[in-house]
Amino acid sequence: MMKSRAILKYLPRIRPKELGSLIAWLLRIRRIPAQADGVTLSVDPSTLFGARIIEHGTYESEVVRTLRSILREGDGFVDLGANEGFFSMIASGIVGPMGRVFAIEPQERLWPVIMQNIVLNDAANVVLVPFAVSDAPGEAEIVVTPASNSGAASLVPNSSMLSRFRPKQQVVTRSLDDLSRRYRFGCIGLMKIDIEGFELNALRSAESLMKSKMIRNIIVEIHPAHLAALGQSPEEVFNLLEQYGYSVERREGYCLCALAT
Numbered sequence: 001m002m003k004s005r006a007i008l009k010y011l012p013r014i015r016p017k018e019l020g021s022l023i024a025w026l027l028r029i030r031r032i033p034a035q036a037d038g039v040t041l042s043v044d045p046s047t048l049f050g051a052r053i054i055e056h057g058t059y060e061s062e063v064v065r066t067l068r069s070i071l072r073e074g075d076g077f078v079d080l081g082a083n084e085g086f087f088s089m090i091a092s093g094i095v096g097p098m099g100r101v102f103a104i105e106p107q108e109r110l111w112p113v114i115m116q117n118i119v120l121n122d123a124a125n126v127v128l129v130p131f132a133v134s135d136a137p138g139e140a141e142i143v144v145t146p147a148s149n150s151g152a153a154s155l156v157p158n159s160s161m162l163s164r165f166r167p168k169q170q171v172v173t174r175s176l177d178d179l180s181r182r183y184r185f186g187c188i189g190l191m192k193i194d195i196e197g198f199e200l201n202a203l204r205s206a207e208s209l210m211k212s213k214m215i216r217n218i219i220v221e222i223h224p225a226h227l228a229a230l231g232q233s234p235e236e237v238f239n240l241l242e243q244y245g246y247s248v249e250r251r252e253g254y255c256l257c258a259l260a261t
Contacts, residue, residue, distance in 0.1 A: 011023060011024055011029075011046040011051075011148070012046065012047055012048040012051050012148050012149070014148075017145065017146035017148045017149060020046070020146065020148045021046075021146040021147050021148050023046075024044075024046035024147070024148070027046075029044065029045060029046045030044075031043060031044050031050075031113075032045060033120065034050070034053050034054050035057065036053045036057050036058055036059065036086070037057070037058050037059075037064050037090055038090070038093060039086070039089040039090055039093065039117075039121050040089075040117075040120045040121055041053060041084070041085075041086060041089065041117055041120070042084075042113060042116045042117055042120060043084075044147065046147075046148060047147060047148045047149065047150070048148060048149050048151075049083070049084060049086075049149075049150075049151065053086075059086055062251075063087065063192070063219065063254075064087075064090060066190075066219055066256060067087060067090055067091055067094065067190065067192075068090075068094065070189060070190050070216075070217050071091055071094045071095055071099075071189050071190055072094075072095070072189060073094070073095060073096045073098065073099060074095060074096065074098040074099050075094075075095045075099050075187075075188075075189030075190070076095070076099060076100050076101075076102070076185055076186050076187055076188040076189055077091040077094075077095060077099070077100075077101045077102070077188070077189060077190055077191070077192075078102045078104065078176075078185065078188050078190075078191040078192070078215075079091065079101065079102065079103045079104060079192050080104045080133060080176075080191060080192060080193045080194070080195060080202060081104070081105070081151075081192075081193060081194040081195040081196070081221075082103035082104055082105040082110075082114060082128075083105065083107075083110060083150060083151045083194075084110060084113045084114060084117065084150070085103050085105075085110075085113065085114040085117045085118070085126070086117075087192055088101050088103040088114070088117075088123070088126050089117055089118075089121045089123055089126070091190075092121060092123035092125055092126050093121070093123075095125065095189070096125070097124070097125060099125055099189075100125050100127065100185075100186070101123070101125055101126040101127065102126075102127050102129050102179075102183060102185060103126055103127065103128050103129060104129040104131065104133060104179070105128070105129070105130065106130065106131055106132035106142060106169075106171040106172075107142070107144065107150060107153055107169065108130075108169060109144070109147075109150070110150060111128060111130060114126075114128050115128065127183060129179060129183060131171070131172050131173065131174045131179065132155060132171040132172065132173045132174075132198075133173065133174060133175065133176055133179070133195065133198070133201075133202045133205060134155070134173040134174075134175070134198065134201050134202065134205060135175060135201045135202075135204040135205040136173060136201070137173055137174050137175055137178065138172075138173055139170055139171065139172055139173065140155055140170075140171055140173050141155075141168045141169070141170055141171070142154065142155050142168065142169050142171050143158055143166050143168060144166060144167045144168060144169050145166065146166075151194070151196075152196060153196065154195070154196035154197055154198065154226060155171075155173075155195075155196075155197075155198050156196060156197040156198060156226045156229050156230060157229060158229070174205075175205035175206070176202060176205045176206035176209055177205060177206055177207060177208040177209055178205075180206075180208075180209055180214070185209075185214070186214075187214055187216070188209070188214060188215040188216065189216055189217065190216070190217045190218070190219065191215050191217070191218045191219070192218075192219045193218065193219070193220045193221065194220075194221040196223055196226055197223040197225070197226020197227050197229065197230065198226075198230075199220050199221070199222065199223070199227070199237055200227065200230075200232050200236055200237050200240065201230075203220075203237065203240055203241065204240070210244040210245075210246075211244065213245070213259060215259075216258065216259055217256070217257065217258050217259070218241065218246065218256075218257040219254060219255070219256050219257070220237060220241075220254055220255050220257070221253060221254040222234045222237065222253060222254055222255060237255070238250070238255065241255075241257045245259055245260050246258060246259055246260065247259075247260045
């Protein structure tokens, strides 16, 4: 048992990540239920996310605190880059049966995980939205990173040698304005954006939502290197949000934005 725990502790740190995923497959490591911040999750203990959940009982605790401090019963929550649905499950409990949660995640491999977490938490107010978000609707290609860090998958082109050999997935892209109409978002108490460098493109696709003040608060994880690969910068993200009337509080790695009153 101790040996198994030691192996699981170091698996997510193995580089290249593909090697860690191969070892996990050879060891037949499977998902297990875990408790974190009041929700039940199906986690893979060999991944970065799973290991942190099991060891610490939480993940990105500051973001969790932000959800709890902003969201209210009956609110709408948009989880853009939902990954395995951790924040969607937490938001589901906060907004309650009168609220709605939209888990936007384009990675096909994660859809069954999100659905399993919905079932585990009886989260009937969570809707899986299986699209990528972009200001250029159509189709795109996403680089699928190893399972040990599925959250690193990105629409941003990567010129690294390893990236060239990683699998790709064709995804359908839609604007946030379009998804809002299709899924009837309504008023959004909080939108969380964590999409590995495509944050500016996503915000540009929400012009109608932001002009009409339909999103009260936005938390955006900033990825400077990915933005630079697209010829963009964090300042452009901040400036766009301020242009639409948001006060921008810059924190380490992300920004928290609220409609100025």
